[in-house]
Amino acid sequence: MSLDGLPHHRGGAEALARLLARALLAGRWQPGDAFPRELDLCTHFAVSRNQVRNALASLTATGLIERTAGRGSRVREVSEWHLLDPLISDWMTGIESLDPKLVREIFAFRYSAEPVLARLAAQAAEEADLERLEAAFHGMTRTAASPEARNQHVEYDVAFHDAIYRASHNLVWRQMGHLLRPSIIALIQGSQAQVHRFHDGLDDSLTRHGRVLEAIRRHAPDAAERAAREVLRRTAIDLGIVTDTHPVIASATEPES
Incomplete structure (x- = not known):
């Protein structure tokens, strides 16, 4: 080769x-x-x-x-591939684009896991957790309209999801969040590259993230789980995994039932 x-x-x-x-x-x-x-x-x-x-x-x-x-x-x-091996996590750091098949596998995991994490966060979040979530969300809002601040916007987006992992107050999930951070960054960069092309996409993404924050702030587990799933549904659309005509994403790797 x-x-x-x-x-x-x-x-x-x-x-x-x-x-x-x-x-x-x-x-x-x-x-x-x-x-x-x-x-x-x-x-x-x-x-x-x-x-x-x-x-x-x-x-x-x-x-x-x-x-x-x-x-x-x-x-x-x-x-x-041993995707949770710290070496692979390190190799993914800073990578500009991932193989589409790998993107789908990582997304499938996130779609299964993060709504559950949002539910846990709504049940366990403390004041410090809410402050981290709010700071990240405000950073996303502040940098959303500026193409020059795209990298900062991605950083705040990653910080928002990282704060959800932390707010679960589960040691294993927090460690998983740390190991998955580079792959989450890669997915967010890919989706944000599409979102920043259309202002309505930015507004929609912020609205969905805001609903997750509000549900966790209200300690409403069901609402938090639903809102997190909708955030990931938007991500799937931006990554081209599904179209916006799909009402629900059952899995990134299996057909809908």
């Missing part, structure tokens, strides 16, 4: 693993594809075979590729 277009490599095996992993996560190579040979990687990046082998060992350990003696390496199915 061609390595043309990949950025220059500087650093050791960890940096090379990060470069190759980010290309995989962005969809440069698809599941089942042959992965570049050790010798080709050595030549292209002008590095030692030992450095290449150490980098490939990291990709293998995180489930991204499978290596077979005498047959080289192949990209594994997305279902085999």
Whole structure:
């Protein structure tokens, strides 16, 4: 497989693993594809075979590729990738775009999990939690109308969802939120790229987030769960996973019943 277009490599095996992993996560190579040979990687990046082998060992350990003696390496199915491994979480940080199949898998998890989290937050949120949610929402509102503040808007959006994870007051969910943060950022960046093209999209997104905040503030679990699901429904529309003609999203990976 061609390595043309990949950025220059500087650093050791960890940096090379990060470069190759980010290309995989962005969809440069698809599941089942042959992965570049050790010798080709050595030549292209002008590095030692030992450095290449150490980098490939990291990709293998995180489930991204499978290596077979005498047959080289192949990209594994997305279902085999260890998406909650801290290494993959680190590799996702700052990535501009993810493979569409990976986007759908991450979204499917969020659509299943975050409405439940909003319900927990409505039940357990304390004053400090509400202050974090309100600060994030006000930041989203303040930066929504300015294309120049798009990065700030994304940061506030991520902070809003992070505050919901924290407000659940469940240690495991909070840790999950930390590990998923880079993938959540990637999804929000993708949806915001579409939302910022249309002012009505921004207004709609803010309205939906505001309903989540209000339901949590009122300690109304049912309303919080419904409102969080509607936020994610808007995200699915912006990402092109469904169209706005769908009344409900049952799953990103299974047809509606």
